[in-house]
Amino acid sequence: MARRRLLLLLKPFDLYSMRQSNSHSRATNPQTLQMLHYSENRRKAHMDAIKFCQDILQQKPVDWEPILRNNLSQPIRNVDLVITVGGDGTLLQASHFMDDSVPILGVNSDPTRIEEVEQFSNEFDANRSTGHLCAATVNNFQQVLDNVLEGRKAPSDLARISTYVNSKLLSTYALNDILIAHPCPAALSRFSFKIKRDDQPFSPLVNCRSSGLRVSTAAGSTAAMLSAGGFQMPILSRDLQYMVREPISPGAGSSLMHGLIKSDQYIEVAWFCNKGVIYIDGSHVCYPIQNGDTIEVSPKAPILKIFLPDHLLAQSICT
Numbered sequence: 001m002a003r004r005r006l007l008l009l010l011k012p013f014d015l016y017s018m019r020q021s022n023s024h025s026r027a028t029n030p031q032t033l034q035m036l037h038y039s040e041n042r043r044k045a046h047m048d049a050i051k052f053c054q055d056i057l058q059q060k061p062v063d064w065e066p067i068l069r070n071n072l073s074q075p076i077r078n079v080d081l082v083i084t085v086g087g088d089g090t091l092l093q094a095s096h097f098m099d100d101s102v103p104i105l106g107v108n109s110d111p112t113r114i115e116e117v118e119q120f121s122n123e124f125d126a127n128r129s130t131g132h133l134c135a136a137t138v139n140n141f142q143q144v145l146d147n148v149l150e151g152r153k154a155p156s157d158l159a160r161i162s163t164y165v166n167s168k169l170l171s172t173y174a175l176n177d178i179l180i181a182h183p184c185p186a187a188l189s190r191f192s193f194k195i196k197r198d199d200q201p202f203s204p205l206v207n208c209r210s211s212g213l214r215v216s217t218a219a220g221s222t223a224a225m226l227s228a229g230g231f232q233m234p235i236l237s238r239d240l241q242y243m244v245r246e247p248i249s250p251g252a253g254s255s256l257m258h259g260l261i262k263s264d265q266y267i268e269v270a271w272f273c274n275k276g277v278i279y280i281d282g283s284h285v286c287y288p289i290q291n292g293d294t295i296e297v298s299p300k301a302p303i304l305k306i307f308l309p310d311h312l313l314a315q316s317i318c319t
Contacts, residue, residue, distance in 0.1 A: 006064035011086025049109035087129035106134035162301035176220030181212025211245035238263035266298035
């Protein structure tokens with residue numbers, strides 16, 4: 001049997017060094033010094049996790065290649081598995097270069113330590129990496145990897161978002177969410193939208209003046225959508241959730257400011273500001289839009305095959 005090929009995608013560890021060096025010159029009080037020590041500890045934890053994962057892979061009958069996520073520029077092809085070492089951000093970035101043919105396994109290299117958060121709660125935010133979609137840490141990576149390689153753990157299918165601007169498909173599929181808004185956060189966003197099915201309206205036309213429109217997948221419903229007052233969706237749902245951000249005087253349309261886009265539907269948005277941006281999975285991937293553009297947001301995108309944490313799988317069974 002042919003040896004399997006793996007791509008090891010790494011969060012750059014110099015991110016922590018940059019934060020530390022930028023703060024070093026301002027280290028004039030004990031709190032700042034404590035934060036610098038915390039940042040150095042995070043960098044070391046991440047570097048140790050990378051080395052640990054590489055040492056484990058050296059022992060396995062696989063061919064693997066490491067690459068920093070910032071050096072990823074082409075679609076991921078000709079591998080049997082992608083392993084990310086970092087957090088959800090690294091996994092999200094990898095997903096933007098993947099279709100539905102290759103599964104992905106996330107390793108949270110620096111999980112939050114509850115005792116640390118409590119210890120420094122009155123000094124600074126000591127939360128580390130959430131790793132919501134990461135199935136492994138250094139504590140269980142070898143076991144999870146063995147289960148994957150030996151077929152005892154199967155990937156799950158997560159819905160993603162496809163986005164069209166004036167009938168042209170954007171090249172990036174969103175795994176978490178998209179935000180359509182004016183590039184200035186203090187500016188008003190003017191747009192209208194309707195839910196459609198088979199090119200026919202499924203909801204009334206809704207005219208909005210607001211801070212923008214967010215659409216999330218089930219996987220992304222625990223992130224910004226939940227913080228804004230949305231609800232957590234079953235992780236394997238193929239539906240999307242939308243929310244108009246801070247609507248101004250919605251009036252009779254208030255009940256339509258938040259809702260679901262079913263798997264056989266899409267939302268069509270007409271944009272009425274001179275400037276606008278579609279942000280995909282955060283701020284790093286974005287596409288400009290302008291007055292008169294039509295945006296179509298749909299769950300009809302290639303799924304992402306991902307090895308999920310056991311607790312998320314258990315929740316999906318319960319729901």
